[in-house]
Amino acid sequence: MTAQLIDGNALSAQVRAEVAQRAAALTARGHRPGLAVILVGDNPASAVYVRNKVKACADAGFHSVLEKYDADLSEAALLARIDALNKDPAIHGILVQLPLPRHIDDHKVIETISPAKDVDGFHVASAGALMVGEVGFKACTPYGCMKMLESIGLKDLRGKHAVVIGRSNIVGKPMAMMLLQANATVTVCHSGTADLGAFTRQADVVVAAVGKRNVLTADMVKPGAVVIDVGMNRNDEGKLCGDVDFAGVREVAGWITPVPGGVGPMTITMLLVNTLEAAERAAA
Numbered sequence: 001m002t003a004q005l006i007d008g009n010a011l012s013a014q015v016r017a018e019v020a021q022r023a024a025a026l027t028a029r030g031h032r033p034g035l036a037v038i039l040v041g042d043n044p045a046s047a048v049y050v051r052n053k054v055k056a057c058a059d060a061g062f063h064s065v066l067e068k069y070d071a072d073l074s075e076a077a078l079l080a081r082i083d084a085l086n087k088d089p090a091i092h093g094i095l096v097q098l099p100l101p102r103h104i105d106d107h108k109v110i111e112t113i114s115p116a117k118d119v120d121g122f123h124v125a126s127a128g129a130l131m132v133g134e135v136g137f138k139a140c141t142p143y144g145c146m147k148m149l150e151s152i153g154l155k156d157l158r159g160k161h162a163v164v165i166g167r168s169n170i171v172g173k174p175m176a177m178m179l180l181q182a183n184a185t186v187t188v189c190h191s192g193t194a195d196l197g198a199f200t201r202q203a204d205v206v207v208a209a210v211g212k213r214n215v216l217t218a219d220m221v222k223p224g225a226v227v228i229d230v231g232m233n234r235n236d237e238g239k240l241c242g243d244v245d246f247a248g249v250r251e252v253a254g255w256i257t258p259v260p261g262g263v264g265p266m267t268i269t270m271l272l273v274n275t276l277e278a279a280e281r282a283a284a
């Protein structure tokens with residue numbers, strides 16, 4: 001049996017069409033959704049992602065601004081810029097692309113963004129809201145993964161065991177919280193996990209968010225399981241690939257997300273959803 005694909009491009013197109021409709025309605029009332037994206041330095045991967053985000057905004061009818069700064073931008077100057085965007089009524093969402101140059105403290109930057117405009121969902125107030133089940137912006141990548149699960153009929157995960165590989169603040173940890181909120185029984189694995197396969201083999205849902213190729217191979221997957229691949233890596237030929245050995249795992253899994261065309265486009269889609277929601281709240 002070969003796994004069915006969860007197509008992130010197709011699901012994105014569907015969600016983005018709804019977003020564009022709601023954005024048009026807001027724009028007609030004089031509240032066009034606006035996103036500001038800040039890129040510091042010249043990381044080529046970041047430049048690609050940021051361009052995709054700005055293009056997705058334009059396609060959905062949003063106002064968007066891309067601010068690019070040299071790698072030697074001072075932390076104080078960046079914080080001052082965020083402060084100005086916090087006060088700008090045309091801007092509903094602020095995204096500062098990570099990673100930042102070493103001399104800038106990411107934590108300070110994220111905490112300077114107004115929680116009302118934190119469409120990445122990285123602010124401690126957003127993370128805290130998710131933790132206690134209150135309203136706040138959800139981190140886009142895990143939020144997109146949840147939408148993918150919902151698209152295959154897994155909105156409620158009662159009775160399911162979900163295993164998350166990775167515990168970063170931007171993917172693994174919020175992913176685990178969202179799965180828990182959806183009633184899954186959740187296990188979080190990381191670099192200190194002794195026998196990863198022993199956990200993943202029990203999983204009905206596996207989310208791989210590590211950043212290393214072939215972290216999850218066919219022998220580590222329960223037949224029929226749902227496999228969500230967040231990883232973004234390059235193989236020896238320079239081609240984009242995830243954390244999952246796709247060719248092997250697809251022969252065992254029930255559902256699998258491809259890379260590219262899986263979680264990546266959904267991340268951008270949920271950024272649009274969050275920005276739209278920020279604009280709707282501001283207009284209310």
Ligand SMILES: NC(=O)C1=CN([C@@H]2O[C@H](COP(=O)(O)OP(=O)(O)OC[C@H]3O[C@@H](n4cnc5c(N)ncnc54)[C@H](OP(=O)(O)O)[C@@H]3O)[C@@H](O)[C@H]2O)C=CC1
Pocket residue numbers: 141165166167168169170171172189190191192193196209210211212215230231232233263264265267
């Ligand atoms: N598609 C998308 O939209 C996005 C993709 N990504 C991609 O997802 C991946 C993860 O990103 P991010 O969370 O930021 O990465 P981090 O490097 O911050 O976190 C990686 C996690 O993986 C764990 N880990 C490392 N090696 C192993 C191992 N051998 N077995 C089990 N766990 C391991 C680490 O453990 P420990 O905590 O112990 O160090 C850590 O928790 C990257 O490839 C990134 O490019 C990220 C964001 C968005």
Ligand SMILES: Nc1nc(=O)c2c([nH]1)NC[C@@H]1CN(c3ccc(C(=O)N[C@@H](CCC(=O)O)C(=O)O)cc3)C=[N+]21
Pocket residue numbers: 048049052095096097098099120140232240259260261262263264265267268
């Ligand atoms: N403040 C901040 N917010 C982020 O959300 C954020 C960030 N910083 N830093 C980097 C990571 C990574 N990330 C991706 C988003 C989309 C794709 C994406 O669209 N990928 C396409 C392919 C893109 C390509 O061809 O390279 C796909 O998987 O099909 C990938 C990765 C967001 N991140």
Ligand SMILES: [Mg+2]
Pocket residue numbers: 100101102103104105106
């Ligand atoms: Mg830093």
